[in-house]
Amino acid sequence: MKHWCFFKNLFNLCLALFLTFCLSSCQLLTSQYHSNSLHQQQSIQYFTPEDLKQDEQFLLSSLSNVGIDPWKTLSQAQFESELANIEKNTFWLQSRLDFYRRLAPLVASLKETHTRLIYPQSLRKQDGQNKPHFPLQLRLEDDHVYIEQDFSNKRLIPSGAEIYSINHVDIQQILTSMMKFIAAETITGAKRQAEFSFATLLSTELGFQEPYLIDWSLGYLHTQTTLPTTQHLYATNTSPIKASANLEVRMINSETRLLKIHHFETKADLFDQQLDNFFEELNQQQVNNLILDLRYNGGGIGDNVLHLLSHLEAEPIHWAKNIQLKNSDTFRHYNAKRLKQLKKQKFGKPLSWLPIEYLNGWNWQLLFADNGDLITQHIDPEPLAREETQFSGKILVLTNGYCFSGCAFFVNEIQTRHRGLLIGEQPGSLGGIQYGYPITVTLPNTHLQLMIPVAKIIQADKSHQIMPDIPIKTSAVGLAQGIDSYLSAALKYLSMQSL
16 A cells, blocks of 8 residues: 555656646747747746736727728627637736737738737837848749749849748748738738738748748759848849939930839928929930839828829829818827927927917817717819929839838829829729828737728728739749849830830
């Protein structure tokens, strides 16, 4: 009997030690998943179920009370049902990253590009997350994933190669998981966002770590390559000749110029001056053809979009029927802070108190509106453009899925007015009805940020897809040979027109 008790106690002790080891190993693996640094492991913050549920309800309340028309794709009842399922399983300590991975796909399912859950860079650094170092620039076409360029130190994989897996995980499975984190209105918009954010999505959202084992093929060659650890993220493509701020000008020939606009975020007065100089030069040199490259243009300031249109269109620009704004204490506070900064920049600190925002427009309505009220501002046609900088030649616009907000509005106007041809693929935003003026609110416990639009820009009775006049797809052969299929199609069209 004593021997039995001895062996029983020994068994219990071994079992306890085994369970302790397993739990310790799980905790260690969880910490290393975030970081390999012991110091960073210890800095990871965990949140109680009560904290997380408070943040979940704060997020729901913000969408309902601050955002304008958040339930246009997914109904509020469906959203609340999905959120309830997440809350039901929120009964253990979680890191900020764990919480983000569960909540971000639900917010992305609203399918509006300005509505998303943001993991601020400062929090990523605080939580000890490894910086993403995936050195391949990719191109997603149909069901294929091609390598546009290998930016690793040894350039081990050639351009045009097709990827089948990363670290033994099928590439289509990886993309399916990535798409859950992307808020997109169109398929092309989702694909180009996945390209643009592939490194971050792969490491943070999906948890992949270096080294990366790539299974790929090119022609008859099918092999696997382990990419060396690198400290460099892939770069963005640049155009030759002359660059000015975010504008790049390329001389194609004596009759044709290419203007690439990376974004519309430049200060309005500077952007307008740059356009004046550019179009004045076009007129002086008697340029007949203008190719506008708006690929990977994420949008920006609406006034800049209108400035560009005014140089291309002689008729008054009735760019929207009206704008609706959702009033709330959050928006009122954000707007007041923004106006104070703008007035300080324009008039200086001594005169920043002037209440000029209430002289006209929707700010006067905002002052007397109640929470939840929709403020509607009618939009009058914009004045005529200046004749000395008016361009009357042919216009071709290169666009792809990473063309959002103001960029999508611009290409829609060009097409609707029959002012030029769109070459490429469908933009990431829909036309007709768009959302803008995004503001951010911070979740009280995890400090993740929720971005929400408070403005609805109504240009037509309903939204619609913007389809290219000349659709283009990038091929593996084109990537391998360094051919820009979009620009090639534009030049081919112009050459045929001159025959």
